[in-house]
Amino acid sequence: MVALRNILGIFAEGELRSRKPRGTAASTGDLTKGISFVRGQTLQPTSVPAPAKEEKEEKDAKDDADDADSDVDSRFVLDASVPNGNFKPAVEGPKLPARNKLSFNQMSSSYGKGFAMLQKMGFTGGGLGKHNDGIANPIEVQKRQSKRALQDDGEMVDQDLYGNEGGRRTVEELLSMDRAPEKKSTEPKISDGWKRDGKPKKQKTIYKTAEENAGEVPAMRIVDMRGPEVKVASSFAELAANLSGDSVRSLKEFRHNTRLLVSRYEDKVRLAAERKRHCENVILSAAKEQERLQAADNISEADVKGCKELVVEMESLRERQDEGSIGLSELAETFHRLERSRPKEFHLLQAIDVAFALALPTAKRELSTWQPFKAPELVLKAMAKWQDLGDKERFSALLDASLIPQLRKALVAWAPRDFEPCIRLMETCQRLLRTEVADSLVAEVVLPRLRSEIEVWDPRIDQRSAHLWLHPWLPLLGRKMEMLWTPIRFKISSCLEKWDPSDPSAHGLLKPWQQVFDPANWDPLIEKVLGRLERSLQETPIKPDGQDLTAVKSLLRWLDLAPLENVARVLETALFPQWHGALKRWLRTEGCNFTEVLQWYQGWKALFPPELREQLVVQRHLAHGLEVMKHVMAGGEALGPEEPTRAGAEKATANSRLPVEEVSxxxxxxxxxxxxxxxxxxxxxxxxxxxxxxxxxxxxxxxxxxxxxxxxxxxxxxxxxxxxxxxxxxxxxxxxx
Known part of the structure; x- marks a missing residue:
């Protein structure tokens, strides 16, 4: 038995006890004490004293009870009583959460289907398992070199599966880290002599000069403590790289927290502003109430009697208002009379509130049958009497509740081409009511109605031009109508796309808008017209024997709308090149009648108005034609196809084949x-x-x-x-x- 105990150690008791029949007493060790495992070969044989008889009986009874229940130690039973009452459960510290080293994109590109399966099973980042406390990083595999057997060292991959390494370190730990480049190990490397074709390589000896040794400067350490983690940089370049990369990403949490704080304090500031506004209103109300109470304390018996009489009069006005026997104008005049006759009582009783309370139903009753376009002054005169009775807020509230809805209803159903009644109504509003009331009606109702009518107006088929029903609004609205010019310009521009320059209707369509449009809307239209006229002139040939002047006359028709320099530019581009060519071809023909040429020249010159002939471009081309005619009439040869340019007549003459004496x-x-x-x-x-x-x-x-x-x-x-x-x-x- 002693030999068996020496071999099995502490487990020998259980082995011996299991060999005895159930019910017999056997000695056991105290399992409540700690267990120490000792290797069998180091345990020396010792003699075990025999237990006393009473102790042996207690232990046997205890063993029988344990065998009846289970063979599990009581320390490992959850509902077991704590022996001696001094057992304390182990307390563990906070466990660091597992962190992923790779992002979702990196894991998806590296593991593909496996990562997709992980996501389907509920993987959202962090560690595996129900509590996300398992491994967080995939197990890395180290590839062994070719023809290399198992090694004692270097086979295990030193990997942080839970992502807890690289945590925060103190400045002392960071400074103690050796940032200098690792020195080559002096230990001999593994020889390749064991390989079949391997040959031992001789280590290469590197020599350094004294200058190289003297030039070695110890590495510089820069501690960067601006981010969430302390970093150490060895150079300013490395510090700049950190600033351009990680430091920007590290501010995401800071920006997020800042936004949360700002939004939180914005709500607090907003609530504080609302509370302040409420308190101010309460203070103002209390001040008014205090003034009213002070005034009530200072009133005499005569004032009380006057207040009662005023109450009786206001009650009679209410009864008449209920019966509908008093109008808005008479009601305003009555309250004006009461305010002048009893100012103190009027103020004490705050009769102004009663006045506007009676005015609202009266105004609604009268406005229900009012026709604004036929009789605009009928109600507006009565309404104007109320703006001097109370303050601005009370009068605006009366207008918003009674007059403005009726005006909006009438203006919405108004036909914009019937402009006279609406203009008369707006003029009456501006004369009798406050300016801001009329301006709000114009901006919110009148201008949108005009804009909607412009959208349906088509200049190609509409027999009535838009200026007939828009220009009468100019004296009343002025610059407020500038918002309407751009859509009108788009309408007219679309009509000019297929316009025939010989059609004079376009001139009549554009002429009314010359003094109305601003340059941003007028200049594009004129340029488009001149472009069409220029193409028409280019397509018209110059024939001395039968000239078609339709295109030229179409261009000259626009002299009152287009700038003279722009018309002269069109002549220079489209007309004069052909004109010079026709003149030179005529002069080169045999038997040319110079008198007819001169008459032809005078006819073209008389075709242009004096203000157009005074343009430098036109003068230059006419002078060049005259010089060509004079040169040929003097017996010289006809000039070539060159014509003058903008550089001046001298350059045009120099480019021709005139003698040098005449050129200079x-x-x-x-x-x-x-x-x-x-x-x-x-x-x-x-x-x-x-x-x-x-x-x-x-x-x-x-x-x-x-x-x-x-x-x-x-x-x-x-x-x-x-x-x-x-x-x-x-x-x-x-x-x-």
Whole structure:
């Protein structure tokens, strides 16, 4: 038995007891004491003294009771009594929650179907299990190198499955961490000599110079304590990288908490403001009540008698109001009389509240049969008497409850093209009521009704233009109508898409809006019109023998609406290139009649109005045509297809094939030369025209402007006219005679 106990240790008692028949006494150890497991080979054999007879009987009885119940130690039974009364359950500290090292996106891309199955089974992050206290990170597997057997060290993966490592550390722990690069281990590495083709490699010796050793600077440590975790950076570059990445993400919790705090205190501030407003109203009400009570204390018996008489009069007014025998105007005049005759009693009894209380049903009764467009002054005059009786708030409340609903109802059913009754109604409102009342009606009812009518207006099929029923509102509304111009411009612009430039109806459609539209709405329409006219001019050929002037006349029709410089630009782009080409082709034909060419030139020149001929672009092209005609009539060859550009007539003449002498000769020099050849006087006068000098050629008065010569009218009455050199010489000589 001693040998068996030496081998089995503490479990020998149970083994011996189990071999005895049930009911026999056997000695057992005290199981309430701690158990210490000792290896059998180190336990020395000792002699065990025999227990006393009484102790043996108690132990046998206890063993029998334990065997009858179970073979489980009482310490492991939940309802077992605590021995000796001093047993205390173990108390554990707080358990750190499990944390995932990988995000959901990383786990989904790495584990795919397995991660999807985890989500279906209720995985929402953290650890596994019902209480989320299991492992939180997938078990990593370390891949062994090829042809390498099991090793004593390095096989286990040092992995934190619960994500509790890397927690917060103190500054001392962080500073004690060695951030310097790890030094190479001096221990010999595992040799590859055991491999079949392995050969031992000789370790490479690295030598450093004294400069390299002296240049080694100990690593710098920067402790960053701005985020939720303390971090240590070895350089400013690493610190900047942390700031651009983790630090921004680490502020999410801070921003969230800040928003919560702001929203919480916003509610508190709002509640405090409402409470303050309520307290102010209570204080004002109490002050008014105190004033009323003080006034009531100071009244005399005569004042009391006057108050009773005032009450009787107001009661009679109420009875008449119930009967419908008093109107709104008479009611206002009566309360005005009572306020003037009994001001103290009127104030003590707060009769103004009674007045407006009686005015509301009276106003509703009269307004129920009122027709605003036929008789706008009928009710408005009576309503205007009430705005001087009470304060602004009481009068506004009376209007909102009685007058405004009736006006809105009438304006909603009003046809905007029938403008006269509505304008008369709005003028009456502005004259009798406060300005803000009329402005609110205009902004909330009148302008939306006009806008809705513009939406259904179609300029292509509507026989009545929109300006007929919109422009009468301009004196009353003014700049408030600017919100209507943009939709009207869109309507007109859509009509111009397929407009024929020969159709004069577009001019009549746009003319009324010239002084109404602002530049932002007017300029796009004019540019669209000129674009259509320019394309029409480009498609019209220039034929000296049978010219179609429809496109040109269509363009000149818009001179009163379009800027002159824009019309001149259209002529320069679309007309004059063809005009120069036709002139040069005509001059190159054999047997060309120069008289017909001159008449053709004069006809085109007379076609343009004087204000258009004074535009620099038109002057340049006409002067260039005149120079070409003069050059050919003088016996020169016809010019090529070049025409003048905006750089000036000199450049256009230089690009042509004129002789160099004529190209370099200015108009003033040319007139001087002609005057010398003809024996005429050419002297400047002491006057100017349009900022340019005036000259005397013979007895004629002329002005030189670029390549044109203007001649003064005879007798000083009339307009200055441009003339050719032949006409100028005839006038100068005829005047001389």
């Amino acid at each position: 000769l200015s108009l003033s020099d040319y007139v001087t030369q002609v005057a010398a050849e003809e024996g005429l006087i050419f002297l400047p006068k002491k006057q100017q025209r349009n900022g340019k000098h005036v000259y005397q050629l013979g007895a004629a008065t002329i002005q030189l402007d670029k390549n044109l010569v203007y001649v003064a009218p005879r007798g000083g009455e009339g307009e200055w006219k441009a003339a050719s050199m032949d006409e100028l010489l005839k006038l100068a000589k005829a005047t001389k005679k």
